[in-house]
Amino acid sequence: MKRYFQFCSLLVTSCAALYAKQPNVIFVMLDDFGHAQLETYAEGLTVDDLDPALIEHVAERGEYTPEQAFEAVRKASPTLSRLANEGARFNNAFASSNLCAPARLSVATGVLQNRWGIYRNIDTEAHGLKPNSHLAEQLHAQGYATAHIGKWHVGSRDYAMVPNYLRAAGVEDPESVKVNDNWNATYYNNKSHQHVSKKLKAEGFEGSVAPKDHPLNNGFDYYFGYNQWESPFYNATNVWKNFDHAGLIKGYNTDVFTDEALQFIEQSLDAARPFYVQLHYHAVHSPLKPKAPASYQEPFHSGSRTLDNFYAHIYAVDQNVQRMLDYLETRGAADNTIVVFTSDNGGSVGNLSCLPGNAPYRGHKGMLLLGGFRVPLFFHWPKGIQQPQKLDQVVSTMDILPTLIAAAGGDVPQAIDGKSLLPQITTGSTEPVRDYFAVGGIHARVWGFHGSSSFFTHNVSREKAPAGYIVADNRYILRYVGPTVPNLYKDAVEGLAESFEIYDYINDPMEQNNLIHQLPEKADQLKAIWKKESAAFPQPVKWDASKWDMIMH
Secondary structure (H helix, E strand, O other): OHHHHHHHHHHHHHHHHHHHHOOEEEEEEEOOOOHHHOHHHHOOOOHHHOOHHHHHHHHHHOOOOHHHHHHHHHHHOHHHHHHHHHOEEEOOEEOOOOOHHHHHHHHHHOOOHHHHOOOOHHHHHHHOOOOOOOOHHHHHHOOOEEEEEEEOOOOOOOOOHHHHHHHHOOOOOHHHHOEOOEHHHHHHHOHHHHHHHHHHHHOOHHHOOOHHHOHHHOOOOEEEEEOOOOOOOOOEOOOEEOOEEOOOEOOOHHHHHHHHHHHHHHHHHHOOOOEEEEEEOOOOOOOOOOOOOHHHHOOOOOOOHHHHHHHHHHHHHHHHHHHHHHHHHHOOOOOOEEEEEEEOOOOOOEOOEOOOOOOOOOOOOOOOOHHHOEOOEEEEOOOOOOOOEEEOOOEEHHHHHHHHHHHOOOOOOOOOOOOOOHHHHHHOOOOOOOOOEEEEEEOOOOOOHHHHHEOOOHHHHHHHOOEEEEEEOOOEEEEEEOOEOOOOEOOEOOOEOOEEEEEEOOOOOOOOOOOOOOOHHHHHHHHHHHHHHHOOOOOOOOOOHHHHHHHHO
16 A cells, blocks of 8 residues: 555656646637737837728717827736737737637637638527537646636527526426527517516526536636626626536626636646636626726826726736736746737727727728737747747637647647647747638628618628628738628618728738739639638528628639
8 A cells, every 4th residue: 555655646746747847828818809909019000000990980089099099008018018028929910700709719629610600609609619629628638727717608508597497487388488499589588587587697697608518518627707798897697607607796807807817826736737727808898888996097097088997907907917927926837837818809999999909900890801800919938938039920819729739748630720839939930830811701890980880780780791701811811892782881871892802911901002903813812712711611500691602602
């Protein structure tokens, strides 16, 4: 028996030594965060680099000036900007979608979502994850303690809750009160059982996860988060802890989520296990009106509540990242911890999401303009990144987890689209990562300030919006947008014909000089890439198939 315990002790010591060589990981993702809303990506920009339509929109509201916005962004991210400048910063990073749920699924799996018939949020929610597809499973198999904290949004709600709650309320046959053969519609529209819907909301239905898509069934040891597009900064009822509803979360969620991350990090370090923490904050998704705590408001004194509060929410993230770094320093773990930072898609800018927005790009979330796709992306890893790197290769957010798997010493799955960026971040390699990035989806104005140009409400307008695609190489981007129906937008009452446009986005990031007639061969080359790639893209899981037809001709 003594020899057995000696063997076990040796085994634990050996495993601890092995794991000590693997980097810890904190993967920070913000929600609807604009490319230039991080100071280091706004550095060097001027008013001339801002989207003219966004400047006009801000001027009409009269709440702040571009100059005040530049001053605010310089104060909001000292920690994050330092990490970007000390680490490996990518200047040509594309979100894998211009919408959050498809982008997050692609990040999770390393698979371009179009390959699974996913083009919009509704497709993601209906399809969810395939078995063993979340790349966190690879890290878990390598010995990592794994946690997802914050926004999930890569699968279905737990719709079984609805009939279960109806039965508990005395409805013997829930199917008899089902609306449109759909439990989600029943939750929202069954007026004769509104008390059941209120109870479901209070007990977390809106943030629930179907078992097949649940983090604990897809490679994670711990889950504290919500499976919805947003979670209120305060008094949230849609947060879950593992398989249980977390109750009413009264506190400011940026702080609450960080508290959870720190607790998990502490437990992992105590157990001598490397950790992988996905910390996917609600910030800066709407609703943005709630005020950040006073301590985060302190640096901002423009006189504009909108501007000061927006950047206070970003400063809150920044200071919470610093809080984690400070703790890692006390544990001697900071040097071998990778911090990854990005946004799920282009910023949902305008209104309460402030300048400089997605500069130097035009447009916003939901649009096929570059502002819908361009995101900040950096890796900070003192032990592994010896010299700061500024990298210009075409990369995507679906490359993040493959890079982390490689950094941990694992083998990146071959049958995915994501690529390991490890040679680039550790050596500054200028070798191309991919020759092009191609993706199809919706081109809708509703997820930002352009939404005010529609005659319709958000939900109606997005269903009428056209489909399209982009193909980008390391210099040019081709954009196709299908026909826009009449009477959708106030500036296009007669509708818009389908269009092909091509831009030299390196020298014309604002996409102002359409070169479709000057560069017919390049346009044909990028069209051919789309035709080849899209041949493997099935019909949408949920989206109107006629939209898919629009981009497949």
